[in-house]
Amino acid sequence: MPKGKVTSGDVAKLARVSQSAVSRAFNEGASVSEAMRTRVHKAARALGYRPNAIARAMISGRSRLIAVLAAYLDNQFYPIVLEQLSRALQDKGFHVLLFMTDTGHQDEVVQQMMEYQVEGIVMASATLSSTLARECAQTGIPVVLLNRYVPSSPASSVTSDNAEGGRLVAKLLVDTGHKRIAFIAGHEDSSTNKDRESGFLEGLQIAGQQLWARAVGNYTFDGAANAARQIFANKERPDSIFVANDHMAFAVMDVIRNELGLRIPEDISIAGFDNVPESSWGAYQLTTVEQPSGPMVEATVAILMDQIVRKAVTSRNVILPARLVVRQTVKLKTAME
Amino acid sequence: MPKGKVTSGDVAKLARVSQSAVSRAFNEGASVSEAMRTRVHKAARALGYRPNAIARAMISGRSRLIAVLAAYLDNQFYPIVLEQLSRALQDKGFHVLLFMTDTGHQDEVVQQMMEYQVEGIVMASATLSSTLARECAQTGIPVVLLNRYVPSSPASSVTSDNAEGGRLVAKLLVDTGHKRIAFIAGHEDSSTNKDRESGFLEGLQIAGQQLWARAVGNYTFDGAANAARQIFANKERPDSIFVANDHMAFAVMDVIRNELGLRIPEDISIAGFDNVPESSWGAYQLTTVEQPSGPMVEATVAILMDQIVRKAVTSRNVILPARLVVRQTVKLKTAME
DNA sequence: CAGCATCTTGCATACGTAGTCAACCCGTGG
DNA sequence: CCACGGGTTGACTACGTATGCAAGATGCTG
Numbered sequence: 001m002p003k004g005k006v007t008s009g010d011v012a013k014l015a016r017v018s019q020s021a022v023s024r025a026f027n028e029g030a031s032v033s034e035a036m037r038t039r040v041h042k043a044a045r046a047l048g049y050r051p052n053a054i055a056r057a058m059i060s061g062r063s064r065l066i067a068v069l070a071a072y073l074d075n076q077f078y079p080i081v082l083e084q085l086s087r088a089l090q091d092k093g094f095h096v097l098l099f100m101t102d103t104g105h106q107d108e109v110v111q112q113m114m115e116y117q118v119e120g121i122v123m124a125s126a127t128l129s130s131t132l133a134r135e136c137a138q139t140g141i142p143v144v145l146l147n148r149y150v151p152s153s154p155a156s157s158v159t160s161d162n163a164e165g166g167r168l169v170a171k172l173l174v175d176t177g178h179k180r181i182a183f184i185a186g187h188e189d190s191s192t193n194k195d196r197e198s199g200f201l202e203g204l205q206i207a208g209q210q211l212w213a214r215a216v217g218n219y220t221f222d223g224a225a226n227a228a229r230q231i232f233a234n235k236e237r238p239d240s241i242f243v244a245n246d247h248m249a250f251a252v253m254d255v256i257r258n259e260l261g262l263r264i265p266e267d268i269s270i271a272g273f274d275n276v277p278e279s280s281w282g283a284y285q286l287t288t289v290e291q292p293s294g295p296m297v298e299a300t301v302a303i304l305m306d307q308i309v310r311k312a313v314t315s316r317n318v319i320l321p322a323r324l325v326v327r328q329t330v331k332l333k334t335a336m337e
Numbered sequence: 338m339p340k341g342k343v344t345s346g347d348v349a350k351l352a353r354v355s356q357s358a359v360s361r362a363f364n365e366g367a368s369v370s371e372a373m374r375t376r377v378h379k380a381a382r383a384l385g386y387r388p389n390a391i392a393r394a395m396i397s398g399r400s401r402l403i404a405v406l407a408a409y410l411d412n413q414f415y416p417i418v419l420e421q422l423s424r425a426l427q428d429k430g431f432h433v434l435l436f437m438t439d440t441g442h443q444d445e446v447v448q449q450m451m452e453y454q455v456e457g458i459v460m461a462s463a464t465l466s467s468t469l470a471r472e473c474a475q476t477g478i479p480v481v482l483l484n485r486y487v488p489s490s491p492a493s494s495v496t497s498d499n500a501e502g503g504r505l506v507a508k509l510l511v512d513t514g515h516k517r518i519a520f521i522a523g524h525e526d527s528s529t530n531k532d533r534e535s536g537f538l539e540g541l542q543i544a545g546q547q548l549w550a551r552a553v554g555n556y557t558f559d560g561a562a563n564a565a566r567q568i569f570a571n572k573e574r575p576d577s578i579f580v581a582n583d584h585m586a587f588a589v590m591d592v593i594r595n596e597l598g599l600r601i602p603e604d605i606s607i608a609g610f611d612n613v614p615e616s617s618w619g620a621y622q623l624t625t626v627e628q629p630s631g632p633m634v635e636a637t638v639a640i641l642m643d644q645i646v647r648k649a650v651t652s653r654n655v656i657l658p659a660r661l662v663v664r665q666t667v668k669l670k671t672a673m674e
Numbered sequence: 675c676a677g678c679a680t681c682t683t684g685c686a687t688a689c690g691t692a693g694t695c696a697a698c699c700c701g702t703g704g
Numbered sequence: 705c706c707a708c709g710g711g712t713t714g715a716c717t718a719c720g721t722a723t724g725c726a727a728g729a730t731g732c733t734g
Contacts, residue, residue, distance in 0.1 A: 059691050
């Protein structure tokens with residue numbers, strides 16, 4: 001029966017070998033005979049021994065810990081990424097130390113991450129401060145900004161092609177005959193919003209159109225609902241709205257259908273961004289731009305492993321293609337008015 | 338400029354004091370003069386020193402790590418709980434080590450948790466194996482089963498009153514005149530499903546009714562959609578369905594409205610369980626039973642702190658009240674047929 | 675002013691493991 | 705039979721911090 005803590009020393013005693021031998025028996029590259037290894041493992045099994053990862057991290061300087069920082073998990077995009085990320089890192093023998101923080105205690109949180117000697121940091125939220133990103137990066141620890149980009153930062157980043165996504169939506173709305181096109185922004189300081197909006201405006205401009213109305217939802221559900229109400233407070237209504245992410249788009253759709261009594265897409269078209277699972281749910285069937293979470297996570301892990309295992313020093317900025325997912329919230333053909 | 342690793346020894350040298358003094362200056366309860374503390378902190382700031390949590394965990398035997406185990410994050414209930422849990426633990430000076438696992442590699446994952454010397458384990462998923470829960474508990478590390486209950490286990494548990502919730506739904510459906518009442522189960526081995534179902538059946542029985550139909554959705558979106566199709570494959574339709582959680586209820590509603598062309602609640606009533614954020618979204622307005630995630634997390638943290646900080650040994654089983662949240666998916670008055 | 679208690683401080687050690695180094699075994703070829 | 709080399713093994717030390725212990729400093733009481 002395993003009582004309290006059992007150490008490599010205990011195993012060594014039982015197996016009548018040295019502590020070093022036990023250590024080597026549990027390390028991949030070490031020089032041990034097969035006989036010794038099985039002998040040690042047998043004793044270890046008898047005692048219920050497992051190497052102490054803390055002590056191991058201490059001596060080797062390798063904690064096998066990756067810090068993941070997120071601001072919120074409301075937007076389904078993040079839980080999904082978090083789940084995939086955690087699984088992928090587990091497969092590589094790493095583990096996720098999770099930190100939640102809204103703007104405010106961010107500095108403190110970064111300090112805490114460093115105290116745990118994490119080998120890498122993933123910042124997975126569109127609304128984290130740029131100074132924080134920079135602060136992290138200059139610690140020498142590999143930092144990957146997931147779904148966020150800070151131009152002058154030495155940190156790596158993985159995003160989808162937000163600008164292209166914006167352009168695709170603009171083209172879709174224009175091509176389907178929309179004339180009064182509105183935009184509801186997310187968090188205005190975030191790179192995702194900037195890129196989506198600039199791509200969208202560019203797309204409109206190419207088609208010779210201008211933005212009809214604009215409001216800010218700050219990537220929150222309630223904020224988006226208010227933004228929608230604000231846009232519809234005017235006498236003349238838009239005929240379409242591009243909402244900066246799906247999470248907000250659902251709020252906008254709710255307001256349009258339940259408060260204003262309008263139909264989607266007959267009275268007004270809506271497009272979102274992310275392609276979270278809810279977008280495909282029957283009640284929304286949201287036309288949106290897909291952010292490929294799988295490849296984004298893969299790229300994140302690849303960068304991390306490159307820098308940690310292969311000690312690569314150059315940071316990378318990966319931009320994955322964004323794809324339009326057409327469902328039923330954009331009216332495909334509209335009569336000229 | 339902070340170069341590489343700076344240790345308490347470096348700080349000690351700069352401040353011309355002993356390493357012990359530095360250690361004490363960074364520990365709350367230690368015996369240090371105020372002069373010494375400020376002197377050390379000044380030197381520490383100059384060097385960018387922060388104590389090494391790994392070394393600290395090593396010597397003190399206190400890692401301040403809590404393992405959180407989840408099977409999936411699709412169901413919005415879990416991300417929300419995870420976010421709250423992480424925040425609450427951070428406030429207490431603890432940190433979350435996140436593990437994701439489906440049934441299969443569970444044993445391996447538990448070993449990994451132990452290797453990191455976690456001080457507590459939270460198992461946050463309805464579909465984790467009971468043997469795993471037991472295995473965890475007998476390690477001597479405090480284990481809290483969140484939203485799950487294993488009768489003969491020494492682990493603590495925090496749940497809502499699932500049986501009462503089931504009864505409330507039964508009463509609601511009966512009181513509003515429903516006669517052909519169906520149930521779509523989650524994962525049949527899970528305690529949440531068992532309790533919700535037994536409470537529901539009990540409620541029906543009290544009212545002198547019997548279950549009209551039953552299918553299994555395994556707590557998955559697609560599984561629930563299929564379960565719904567199966568139930569409606571019969572010539573005669575139910576007039577109401579209690580779905581074992583909200584996540585599945587959305588799938589059921591989609592099938593009913595989009596595939597079968599029926600109206601909710603005019604043609605059929607739906608009730609769920611959890612009260613996840615999406616339940617209040619305009620497109621669903623789901624009548625459901627609230628699981629109070631806030632209090633559930635609070636109770637979890639309280640139990641953990643009791644056992645870790647105050648070294649309490651007795652496990653606790655907390656059951657929090659479940660509350661009916663009436664929205665618009667249950668037809669309140671139905672004409673007798 | 676002596677004597678004692680309280681508070682501070684430094685020294686030395688311990689935590690559990692990995693890795694260096696030297697010693698050792700065994701087999702091979704000269 | 706000896707020299708040599710590859711392969712194993714054990715003793716020892718280091719990682720960075722916390723803490724028991726003893727010594728020193730300070731304050732307080734009689």
